Amino acid sequence: MLKGYTLPRTPRGTSSLAPNPPWHYVGNALAVEYEVDPAAAAAFLPDGLELASNQCAAYFIEWQYSSENAEEYLDPVRSQYHETIILLSAKFEEQPVAYCPFIWVDQDVSLMRGLVQGWPKQFGSTWITRAYDLPSKASPVVGPGGKFGATLAVRDHRLVEAQITLSEISDSLPSPNFAKAVNVRYFPELALGKHDKPAVHEIVQLKSRDVKVSPIWKGDAAIKIFDHPYIELPDLRPTEVIAGYQFSFALTVDDLIHLRDLRTDA
Template sequence: MLKGYTLPRTPRGTSSLAPKPPWHYVGNALAVEYEVNAIAAAAFLPEGLELASSRCAAYFIEWQYSSENDEEYLDPVRSQYHETIILLSAQFEGAPVSYCPFIWVDQDVSLMRGLIQGWPKQMGSTWITRAYDLPSKANPVVGPGGKFGATLSVKDRRLIEAQVTLCELTDSLPSPNFARAVNVRYFPELVAGKHGKAAVNELVQLKSRDIMVSPIWKGEAKMEIFDHPYIELPDLRPTAVIAGYRFSFALTVDDLIHLRDLCSYDLG
């Protein structure tokens, strides 16, 4: 009998790209709140969601991961990855949620876990300024005046540049955030004559537990999104940048909420 949570399924089941949940995460995040053109943002929302406001957030995160039974962080190449996430402010049946139109990672394991949850993950290269526990000209202070940068490149093209200068502690996370994030789990058909029909097309909601957040630093920010020959992220360019943030957080994922099935056909 073949075993494993994801492909490839093998006799012992240890070759699966992603192990079965729970999945435990901890990360350092740099985030930028900004405004976009509301008409452009609304065009990215799937059936069942409505735009709540023109507020968006970009998250640049350096993650470390572990499964329940293994200590993957002792083999860092299995455990560590970088991610850039774009979130839109939305509503589902009148309740505030967030929606992710774009997300990039640099590890195949993360990509697989994300697709299972409905995150529309693609491969990309994210870099983030690090902070260390020693004073140095090479080390930004995690406090007033500390400066941090982040970049995203996709298919060898620079797509985003962001910089944050910390000013003060705050009790508020960036908005929108991951709480009540809604995704679309989508898998297309390949059978001839059914290419317009999805094998899986459903609206789902993130369900995390054991969430912890460090002190949250807030400050000034600037961010630029560059043109790309086919990726449509430039449609969500900032019309105004509101604020920047730096914080750490941890969470566990082992569940998902099914909200509704979507249309069987996607004529796009």
């Protein structure tokens, strides 16, 4: 009998790209809140979601991951990855949620876990400034005056760059955030005559547990989104930048809420 949570499934199951949940994460994050043209943001929402406001957030995260019964962080190439996430402010049945139109990672295992959850992951190169517990010209302070930067490149094109200057502790996370993130799980059908009838097409909601957040630093921010030959993120260029954030957080994922099957709604 073949074993494995995801492909490839094999006799022992250890070759599966993503192991069985639960999946445990801890990360250092930079985030920028900004506003976009509301019509442009609404155009990215799937059926079943409505625009709540024109406020967006871009997250740049340096992650470390572990499964339940393995210590992948002892083999860092299996555990560490970088990610850029764009979230829109939306509503599902009048309840506020976040929706992700774009997300980029640099590891195939992360990409697979994300596709299982409905995150529309692609490959991209994300870099963020690190802070260290030693005074140095090479490290910003995590405190007033600390300056941090982040960049995203996709297929050799610089797509996003951001800078944040910290000034104060915040009592809230950036908005929108992951707390009520809603995704679309979509898997197309290849059989001739069914290319427009996906095998899976559903709205789902992220369900995480054991969430922990460090002190949240807030300050001024700048973000630029550059033209790209075909990626449509420039449609969500900022019309106004609100604030930037720096924080660390941890969470565990092993569940998902199915909200609506869009195949039956069609």
